[in-house]
Amino acid sequence: MEPVRVGLLGLGTVGGGTVSVLTRNAAEITRRAGRAIHISHAAAKAYDAAGIEGLDRIERISDDAFAVVNDPTVDIVVELIGGYSPALELVLRAIQNGKHVVTANKALIALHGNEIFAAAQERGVTVAFEAAVAGGIPIIKALREGLAANQIEWVAGIINGTSNFILTEMRDKGREFGEVLKEAQALGYAEADPTFDIEGIDAAHKLTILGAIAFGTPLQFDRTYREGISAIEPLDVQYAGELGYRIKHLGIARRTKQGIEMRVHPTLIPERRLIANVEGVMNAVLVHGDAVGPTLYYGAGAGRFPTASAVVADLIDVTRTLTIDSENRVPHLAFQPDALSDTRILPMAEVETAYYLRMQVVDRPGVLAEVTKILGDRQISIEAIIQKEHLDESMFVPVIFLTQRTKEQNMLDAIARIEMLSFIAGAVTRIRVESLA
Amino acid sequence: MEPVRVGLLGLGTVGGGTVSVLTRNAAEITRRAGRAIHISHAAAKAYDAAGIEGLDRIERISDDAFAVVNDPTVDIVVELIGGYSPALELVLRAIQNGKHVVTANKALIALHGNEIFAAAQERGVTVAFEAAVAGGIPIIKALREGLAANQIEWVAGIINGTSNFILTEMRDKGREFGEVLKEAQALGYAEADPTFDIEGIDAAHKLTILGAIAFGTPLQFDRTYREGISAIEPLDVQYAGELGYRIKHLGIARRTKQGIEMRVHPTLIPERRLIANVEGVMNAVLVHGDAVGPTLYYGAGAGRFPTASAVVADLIDVTRTLTIDSENRVPHLAFQPDALSDTRILPMAEVETAYYLRMQVVDRPGVLAEVTKILGDRQISIEAIIQKEHLDESMFVPVIFLTQRTKEQNMLDAIARIEMLSFIAGAVTRIRVESLA
Structure with missing residues (x-):
């Protein structure tokens, strides 16, 4: 021929x-x-x-x-x-x-x-x-054809190599975000303007495509929530590790009874999950189908x-x-x-996840009781509370909360209330947690 | 329609x-x-x-x-x-x-x-x-279509859930092969006659198919080498762990200048590899293409x-x-x-791998020198030697060698010679090692 x-x-x-x-x-x-x-x-x-x-x-x-x-x-x-x-x-x-x-x-x-x-x-x-x-990675083919027998329940992917490289270096070497970003730029992993990568825009483009294919909806980039990794501190990477988690910049598309979740944000995931061990510039996509269960696809995401x-x-x-x-x-x-269906995409305020919260509190009795009351009043169950050592000479100590799943809006309300307490210094750091099970 | x-x-x-x-x-x-x-x-x-x-x-x-x-x-x-x-x-x-x-x-x-x-x-x-x-796992589709641009260099897979379950339990709980096999049978993971699974016959069927698709050759089951996991001892699982390796029952198909390797056998692989962390009855296939590099496909292999x-x-x-x-x-x-091509499939004697050797030696000076001389005479380089503690009151101590790559026949000759030494008790345990890099 x-x-x-x-x-x-x-x-x-x-x-x-x-x-x-x-x-x-x-x-x-x-x-x-x-x-x-x-x-x-x-x-x-x-x-x-x-x-x-x-x-x-x-x-x-x-x-x-x-x-x-x-x-x-x-x-x-x-x-x-x-x-x-x-x-x-x-x-x-x-x-x-x-x-x-x-x-x-x-x-x-x-x-x-x-x-x-x-x-x-x-x-x-x-x-x-x-x-x-x-x-x-032949992920489009896997989703469109290989898993065509399934109702896809969720997709969670490390789909931007630059942000994964930065998070990997921060964990391996305890380094600051800004410092690693500079190295990534020097190595050619990050562009001179790294916004697309570190703010999750590139990942949101890819997630928009994956979500549409998974759930049979039109492409809707403007409804895909995104949050970057520039606010992640080495301290959070370290505490996450102590709790048995890794922080990854995930794109998540999930089908729920209320609608479809489409979101890109830093996420704590249990370190025993295979995807938690995807390091450096490599990509991986975890797809959960109703018949096949969890499947994972791993490889070079760029180059x-x-x-x-x-x-x-x-x-x-x-x-x-x-x-x-x-x-x-x-x-x-x-x-x-x-x-194609016009299933609703949930606004982020309606999305349910578990949370990692880190706050600086005055080290004195009764303080944690006030915080737990604010969470309890909003039916937010607490999975773990860890009070760390003083980091320096200040009167504040870091306290970490791991919570059960709750709606984003509910957590935002709780955080606003907590930040008003007189014995809390500065803003509460909030990172979403997913079990990916 | x-x-x-x-x-x-x-x-x-x-x-x-x-x-x-x-x-x-x-x-x-x-x-x-x-x-x-x-x-x-x-x-x-x-x-x-x-x-x-x-x-x-x-x-x-x-x-x-x-x-x-x-x-x-x-x-x-x-x-x-x-x-x-x-x-x-x-x-x-x-x-x-x-x-x-x-x-x-x-x-x-x-x-x-x-x-x-x-x-x-x-x-x-x-x-x-x-x-x-x-x-x-849509691995046939990935190989036939998703990676169709590539010359496939090698494929290495955990493609039998039963044997992976047994090896996982042996490692997690330090248990004996026979004991775990009985549990696998009770759980319905292993058949009443488990030969197909634990002797690698089922894995060899699957590897035969993967190898043909990867390299464009006819199916040749009878030329696929296989070795089971029933001889793996908890001690080897433990020592492999101490050296930074996991023992997995891998099916490996590799293209070399001399021909195609097709082999199923227990293999030490570095624990930092993603595939080393595939546990229980789950399957995973690692495919290395000349353009795409390494890719991995993970999911339920049966059910x-x-x-x-x-x-x-x-x-x-x-x-x-x-x-x-x-x-x-x-x-x-x-x-x-x-x-389709009729590329030669290499007999196992011509296949090159690195090796883990465990032997029981009399604990006295000069003994290791004799073993290293036998290896050195055959140009087998040693990567590491570890002498363990006495396991019991006997005069023998276990010694582990990790070697560089050499031809199987060369290693078999060396082992035969080592087993003739008077200060070596019993047979030398030999497990192949692959870096999968």
Whole structure:
């Protein structure tokens, strides 16, 4: 059979990796796909040719991305530019031109996926986006196909390598957040502007995609709650460890009777859970289905070749679907487009979790009784109270509370009340706790 | 669209679970697959109707399995009888009748898969077998599709829950193998005849399938080396722990320049590896691809609903392929049938690993020098030597060697020579060590 002809947008880290993997593993890929996959036309503003294997086999390279999506000889367009514009225009144009699309652009899918998938559906083409979530881990495939027999109950993932690297270093070496962030930037793990990673925006993009696929709802990035890790102190990492927990920056999507929870925030999880032991820049996603129980998927969440691995897997999948009528393909969001539900996404105030609270209290009798009364008045049960040693010469000692599950709003009210007590210094540190069982 | 009509062979643990999952999650499954999946005809010798949801919706149930595979109204046959006969005859008949087949039968696929897949190819039907390896974990899909861009370098899996349960209990509680085996049998984790599990036969069936899919070779069960866990002593579990290792019963498939290694045996692995922390009856498979690096897949490897999860996922996949021409389907063994290679499988004597050796030696000067000389003469480098305390009043003390990698035959020669030394009591315990890095 004739090779499939691919148009590539972007020759940066992932674009270059994709060209290299397709070149290096060409024989293996053809043996699997049944036909060769050939990049015939590429566009990039600027690129570093060194280190890209097989760049010379691309017939045409220019800086005109629209020329690629308008090229009538291209079957599949791979979008690896990133960002919203012109990525959105290019993807929509490719679809209009009847081309299938493969993209690694999580922000684009999370914010504009509904529009993109509707256009693809209309035109009878596929948009594949395995590389958009957790890099090389085939988590989209696992959720959409591998676990298709299940009602998915919840998904919890370490889906941003930068924030996991920072939390791992803080725990291993007892270091401060800001100091580790600088190191991550020096190592190239964090961008010059690290906001997307450390404030959970990148993780929220990915969680938006995972949640929609898990529960059969449209993509709703603006309803995904997020909280970053910049307020985590080494002290909390240490106390969490003493209590048998690790602090991880989790993306959690959960189905409840009241609605769907979609949230990214630092979370204490029991250290005996496999996912608590995912360290450094690695990613992992824990998926709980009603039939299968807990399953976990682990691997590199970013990087040149792991991301290219997902892009090329999508290219092979799409190559196989070239001759299928579109209604028999795996639906973009796992469920048939006319079978998506508008299940409500819960506001964070209604979400129930357990809590870790740390406060600085005056070391004298009766103080803890006041705090426990405030919690008890709001039906918040206490799992453990630990009073630590004085940290310095001050009159305050740190006290840690682990509570049972309660609604976020209830806890916020309790914390506001506790912070008004005269013998409490400063703000109460509050980190959510999940058993993931 | 009309529902897909499924013929089911077997209403035991997994068969009953499959009926229940298809019933319980019918709405969700139809939303995903785009059409309903209906079991119209079933056969079972005897079955326990209690606990099977939706049994009454099956139009016809008898004890005649051939009536199911010959039923012209059945589109897909699900084989959950197990064993070789009549499972093989039934699967081949179903294929001849132009029906797609879904099976959880690892022994059948490992031993007769080449014949079955050739027949299916000839007739243009699909045989799906996700449930045959690692229960509910979608590992076949991950390897065949999710990692299709990669040259797979190695696969290492905990793919038998019974043996992992036994090793976990031995470590947690310092108990003897035989004692834990009895408990596993009482709990229903181990069969009355536990040979398949503890001697690695079941794991070898699964590894045969994983290895073929990873490397694009035919299934070759008879060349898969296996060694059980019955000789593992609590002392070795303890010493391994002191050295920072866990003992796991691993199935390992590895591509080397000399050929492919296919082996199931107890293995020391560093305890900091995620897979070393997979406990109890859980399964996990670590896959190392050249582009993606290490990835891990974890979940329940057996059981009614986890296995049904995989069977039903296959049913959904096959339902989608009903209208595809067969050459565009995912190939049975990941690679196109005419693109399988006959890469040599290495005999165990040629396989290189590191080793843990434990021997009982007379506690006197010069003794260790003789042993290290025997190893040194064979270019076997020593990583560590640890002399333990006397275990009892005897004149012997246990000594542990950790060695660097060497060929199995070389180590066997060294051990034979060591066992001839007059100051060594009994046999040398030898367990292979893998870094899995």
